Amino acid sequence: MNATAHIIDGKKVSAEVRAEIKTEVERLKSSGLVPGLATLLVGEDPASKIYVGSKHKACQEAGIVSFNHTLPKDADTETVFQKVQELNRDPKVHGILVQLPLPSQIDSEKILTAVDPNKDADGFHPTNLGRLISAKDMKEINALGIPIPCTPLGCMVLIEKTGVSLAGKNAVVVGRSLIVGKPVAALLLASHCTVTIAHSKTQNLPAVCREADVLVAAVGRAKMVEGSWIKEGAVVIDVGINRSAEGKIFGDVDFDSASAKAGWITPVPGGVGPMTIAMLLRNTVALAKKSHNARG
Numbered sequence: 001m002n003a004t005a006h007i008i009d010g011k012k013v014s015a016e017v018r019a020e021i022k023t024e025v026e027r028l029k030s031s032g033l034v035p036g037l038a039t040l041l042v043g044e045d046p047a048s049k050i051y052v053g054s055k056h057k058a059c060q061e062a063g064i065v066s067f068n069h070t071l072p073k074d075a076d077t078e079t080v081f082q083k084v085q086e087l088n089r090d091p092k093v094h095g096i097l098v099q100l101p102l103p104s105q106i107d108s109e110k111i112l113t114a115v116d117p118n119k120d121a122d123g124f125h126p127t128n129l130g131r132l133i134s135a136k137d138m139k140e141i142n143a144l145g146i147p148i149p150c151t152p153l154g155c156m157v158l159i160e161k162t163g164v165s166l167a168g169k170n171a172v173v174v175g176r177s178l179i180v181g182k183p184v185a186a187l188l189l190a191s192h193c194t195v196t197i198a199h200s201k202t203q204n205l206p207a208v209c210r211e212a213d214v215l216v217a218a219v220g221r222a223k224m225v226e227g228s229w230i231k232e233g234a235v236v237i238d239v240g241i242n243r244s245a246e247g248k249i250f251g252d253v254d255f256d257s258a259s260a261k262a263g264w265i266t267p268v269p270g271g272v273g274p275m276t277i278a279m280l281l282r283n284t285v286a287l288a289k290k291s292h293n294a295r296g
């Protein structure tokens with residue numbers, strides 16, 4: 001039995017990525033391009049406010065200029081739509097992030113579709129998701145220069161850090177959300193894995209997971225994936241963020257039992273979480289470069 005899985009240190013990897021981005025931003029600024037990210041927050045949700053605040057702080061540390069837009073919680077779809085259009089037209093803004101979830105009276109799909117695909121910092125625009133699905137492999141995805149949803153991209157960077165070759169491996173993604181499960185499955189497929197997407201209707205989930213050389217858990221249920229579900233030596237990526245009543249954070253994977261079986265595993269906290277913001281910065285810089293090149 002493998003009693004000591006290697007820990008994939010998302011804090012360390014994200015710090016490395018952010019340092020690289022900072023250097024890149026300095027270089028771009030010296031050639032006259034200042035990457036800019038605009039966030040749009042509708043309402044007063046305390047968690048969303050914290051997330052937006054940490055995105056601005058990360059931008060500041062990387063040298064990316066950030067613009068903080070807020071609208072009242074009772075704003076209607078048209079008001080939010082007009083704000084997005086305004087940001088689409090603003091040449092200082094290269095990336096737009098609409099903080100989700102939007103209040104229930106707002107047509108979220110209309111708003112996310114209104115974001116210019118060339119400014120889609122989160123990579124959630126249907127055009128970008130469609131291009132992600134259409135691409136044959138990672139080489140083509142990278143060549144297209146499309147923004148890739150941040151958490152899935154963060155998962156892939158962490159998997160890459162293990163040095164495990166993905167071609168031909170069995171990958172199981174538990175969860176099929178548009179934010180995590182589906183795009184991470186598309187990226188694993190583009191990396192030539194044989195991909196299974198599991199969800200709440202999947203039968204015999206433990207047996208499905210036991211087939212996984214790479215297991216990505218994105219469910220939202222604390223410690224659901226047990227050590228007995230893990231294939232010996234597997235790469236285990238835990239996306240889950242579950243808060244206990246005492247405010248403690250747990251992943252979707254039972255870390256203690258899973259790390260006795262896995263070859264590589266991400267902790268929670270300190271695994272996928274820190275990667276999401278790093279990937280947002282990476283997308284923003286890539287979009288800024290693309291718009292600069294397009295303008296000549």
Ligand SMILES: NC(=O)c1ccc[n+]([C@@H]2O[C@H](COP(=O)([O-])OP(=O)(O)OC[C@H]3O[C@@H](n4cnc5c(N)ncnc54)[C@H](OP(=O)(O)O)[C@@H]3O)[C@@H](O)[C@H]2O)c1
Binds near residue numbers: 174177198200274276
């Ligand atoms: N680290 C980060 O930065 C980051 C970013 C985003 C999300 N997260 C975390 O990742 C987790 C998932 O987020 P999400 O937005 O993808 O959640 P979501 O939209 O609620 O999707 C959860 C998925 O899990 C599936 N599921 C639920 N119960 C299940 C069960 N018993 N067995 C198998 N599958 C089950 C659901 O299946 P159905 O489709 O059949 O309902 C659904 O596809 C959450 O803990 C969230 O906080 C972390």
